[in-house]
Amino acid sequence: MAAASTRAAALLLTVCFLACYVSVPSLAASEDFLQCLSTTSIPSQLVFTPSSPSFTSVLVSSIRNPKFFTPTTVRPLCIVTPTNASHVQAAVLCGRRHDVRVRVRSGGHDYEGLSYRSERPETFAVVDLASLRAVRVDRAAATAWVDSGATVGELYYAVAKAAPELAFPAGLCPTIGVGGHFSGGGMGLTMRKYGLSADNVLDATLVDANGRLLDRKAMGADLFWAIRGGGGGNFGIVLSWKVRLVPVPPTVTFFDIQKSVDQGAVNAVTKWQTLAPALPEDLSIRVIVQSNQALFQSLYLGSCSALVTTMSILFPELGMTRADCREMTWLQSMVYVNSGDTETPVETLLNRTTSLSTFTKNKSDYVKKAITKDSWEKIFPWFNKTGAGIIILEPHGGKVSGIADTDTPFPHRSGVLYNIQYVAFWTGNGTDAPNWIKNLYDFMEPFVSKNPRGAYVNYRDLDIGENTVVGGVTSYESGKVWGEKYFGGNFRRLAITKRKVDAGDYFRNEQSVPPFVSRK
Ligand SMILES: Cc1cc2nc3c(=O)[nH]c(=O)nc-3n(C[C@H](O)[C@H](O)[C@H](O)COP(=O)(O)OP(=O)(O)OC[C@H]3O[C@@H](n4cnc5c(N)ncnc54)[C@H](O)[C@@H]3O)c2cc1C
Ligand SMILES: *[C@@H]1O[C@H](CO)[C@@H](O)[C@H](O)[C@H]1NC(C)=O
Ligand SMILES: *[C@@H]1O[C@H](CO)[C@@H](O)[C@H](O)[C@H]1NC(C)=O
Ligand SMILES: *[C@@H]1O[C@H](CO)[C@@H](O)[C@H](O)[C@H]1NC(C)=O
Ligand SMILES: *[C@@H]1O[C@H](CO)[C@@H](O)[C@H](O)[C@H]1NC(C)=O
Numbered sequence: 001m002a003a004a005s006t007r008a009a010a011l012l013l014t015v016c017f018l019a020c021y022v023s024v025p026s027l028a029a030s031e032d033f034l035q036c037l038s039t040t041s042i043p044s045q046l047v048f049t050p051s052s053p054s055f056t057s058v059l060v061s062s063i064r065n066p067k068f069f070t071p072t073t074v075r076p077l078c079i080v081t082p083t084n085a086s087h088v089q090a091a092v093l094c095g096r097r098h099d100v101r102v103r104v105r106s107g108g109h110d111y112e113g114l115s116y117r118s119e120r121p122e123t124f125a126v127v128d129l130a131s132l133r134a135v136r137v138d139r140a141a142a143t144a145w146v147d148s149g150a151t152v153g154e155l156y157y158a159v160a161k162a163a164p165e166l167a168f169p170a171g172l173c174p175t176i177g178v179g180g181h182f183s184g185g186g187m188g189l190t191m192r193k194y195g196l197s198a199d200n201v202l203d204a205t206l207v208d209a210n211g212r213l214l215d216r217k218a219m220g221a222d223l224f225w226a227i228r229g230g231g232g233g234n235f236g237i238v239l240s241w242k243v244r245l246v247p248v249p250p251t252v253t254f255f256d257i258q259k260s261v262d263q264g265a266v267n268a269v270t271k272w273q274t275l276a277p278a279l280p281e282d283l284s285i286r287v288i289v290q291s292n293q294a295l296f297q298s299l300y301l302g303s304c305s306a307l308v309t310t311m312s313i314l315f316p317e318l319g320m321t322r323a324d325c326r327e328m329t330w331l332q333s334m335v336y337v338n339s340g341d342t343e344t345p346v347e348t349l350l351n352r353t354t355s356l357s358t359f360t361k362n363k364s365d366y367v368k369k370a371i372t373k374d375s376w377e378k379i380f381p382w383f384n385k386t387g388a389g390i391i392i393l394e395p396h397g398g399k400v401s402g403i404a405d406t407d408t409p410f411p412h413r414s415g416v417l418y419n420i421q422y423v424a425f426w427t428g429n430g431t432d433a434p435n436w437i438k439n440l441y442d443f444m445e446p447f448v449s450k451n452p453r454g455a456y457v458n459y460r461d462l463d464i465g466e467n468t469v470v471g472g473v474t475s476y477e478s479g480k481v482w483g484e485k486y487f488g489g490n491f492r493r494l495a496i497t498k499r500k501v502d503a504g505d506y507f508r509n510e511q512s513v514p515p516f517v518s519r520k
């Protein structure tokens with residue numbers, strides 16, 4: 001009886017939360033918003049409504065996952081494609097005035113598509129920054145200003161063309177947008193030497209919830225702290241980032257070595273867990289586990305001969321030889337890691353076209369204590385099951401782990417050995433991931449970080465929690481559920497900052513940082 005009424009109360013609460021969340025503005029608000037846009041400096045050809053012939057092509061232009069482009073996907077009321085900061089400011093001001101939220105999209109790679117679709121019925125507009133993507137390199141100062149709409153591939157290319165001795169630490173997929181990527185951290189093959197992308201941000205310009213354009217000084221220390229790893233879509237629209245560029249040698253070396261279970265993959269992965277985070281910072285070795293194979297993929301900031309010596313001493317289990325070395329420029333390595341071919345032109349990095357063919361679902365974990373060999377023996381058979389995908393292990397240690405957990409919102413630093421990313425793939429029309437990924441995630445619980453079980457915000461996963469709305473704003477209590485997984489003890493400071501800069505919770509989505517409310 002008591003249990004039943006508790007359940008009924010819980011249901012009622014859920015219904016209420018949903019009803020409160022779904023603050024669907026009236027049709028009139030939508031029309032007023034569009035009318036407002038038309039009175040601003042935004043040229044009408046930069047505003048796309050569903051009745052515009054190119055609405056669908058603009059919407060789909062950076063969608064990665066067909067899961068979020070179906071007939072039932074909740075789509076935007078309109079897409080604004082600014083070519084000037086003033087257009088972004090105007091869109092925010094119209095949105096505020098007429099109660100229409102905007103979601104900002106840079107590269108569109110959000111794992112849950114939150115930059116262009118809503119999980120629940122909601123009227124919103126998209127501000128798509130793809131046209132704001134200049135990269136201005138100052139070679140002498142070893143800095144660059146990069147606009148959020150640039151892809152990391154465009155950034156790598158522009159930096160190397162202007163200054164071949166310089167590079168930037170960021171992710172592996174060239175079509176990732178700078179805006180979302182830097183907002184959530186930015187892991188890549190040079191993070192052990194240079195830290196995350198966000199660790200190398202020196203200044204930024206942001207449009208806040210009042211439509212003001214602020215630089216680092218004007219935004220103040222808390223907001224500047226929050227935008228460097230506190231997750232995209234929370235505090236405003238970052239238009240541009242000033243970054244520190246980092247030195248790279250003329251020749252770097254890449255290798256891929258695959259070991260099957262029969263060839264000792266279990267031993268090699270077991271050893272890799274503590275070895276990889278402790279290697280010289282110039283050397284990163286990541287692992288991709290698939291079927292009964294472990295692929296060791298490595299970038300070394302130096303030439304082959306030194307690498308072969310290091311590997312024979314530290315990791316003889318891989319049996320690495322000169323024949324495994326692929327020497328190239330750093331820029332080529334960012335192509336090679338995707339193409340596996342040294343002949344692919346570096347201009348490929350400028351290709352922004354994405355493919356919509358494969359459905360994927362990803363989840364993440366952090367490992368702080370090496371998993372035993374016995375446990376790996378039990379983990380490997382998971383990759384032979386029906387619906388099996390892959391896992392990708394990214395080593396930490398070095399600079400990324402040396403920065404204090406509270407220096408930036410990204411808390412997965414000291415003591416973290418590596419990040420695990422689980423990836424499931426499927427084709428066809430279903431939007432549901434195979435059970436494999438959830439079952440493996442459950443199975444892994446004893447082996448990974450706990451209290452809270454950590455996750456990486458750039459690998460966004462709505463399974464770990466969604467906001468509910470109380471009193472017109474997303475609730476701090478609901479945010480804590482997922483927020484402490486992404487940000488640990490930094491979640492509270494993010495929420496306090498949110499309250500300071502966007503108390504009305506204008507920039508909101510299913511997993512946005514709520515404004516802090518203290519419990520009585
Ligand atoms: C194929 C693929 C490979 C990846 N590889 C890596 C990797 O190697 N390393 C890694 O760390 N991550 C990787 N990621 C994850 C990636 O870092 C995140 O998905 C990142 O958030 C994408 O940024 P975006 O601008 O492309 O995404 P978007 O979908 O445009 O944005 C992501 C989130 O940030 C918000 N946002 C976007 N632009 C801004 C802005 N200008 N100001 C404020 N908020 C903004 C959005 O509203 C949304 O909430 C990969 C993702 C994919 C799909
Ligand atoms: C935006 O417009 C202003 C005013 O016309 C101009 O000064 C500025 O250079 C423009 N910015 C960009 C990025 O085009
Ligand atoms: C999951 O990760 C893989 C590998 O990085 C990537 O190709 C895929 O796009 C990601 N999934 C989603 C939902 O974006
Ligand atoms: C750009 O990438 C897309 C998707 O991967 C591919 O189909 C297309 O051929 C590429 N275009 C060029 C010019 O390389
Ligand atoms: C997976 O299946 C392959 C082929 O059926 C087999 O050779 C391998 O031993 C299996 N691996 C594991 C870890 O069970």
Ligand SMILES: *[C@@H]1O[C@H](CO)[C@@H](O)[C@H](O)[C@H]1NC(C)=O
Binds near residue numbers: 427428429
């Ligand atoms: C997806 O659905 C469409 C329409 O129902 C159908 O024509 C198509 O064959 C399906 N595709 C797959 C891969 O199942």
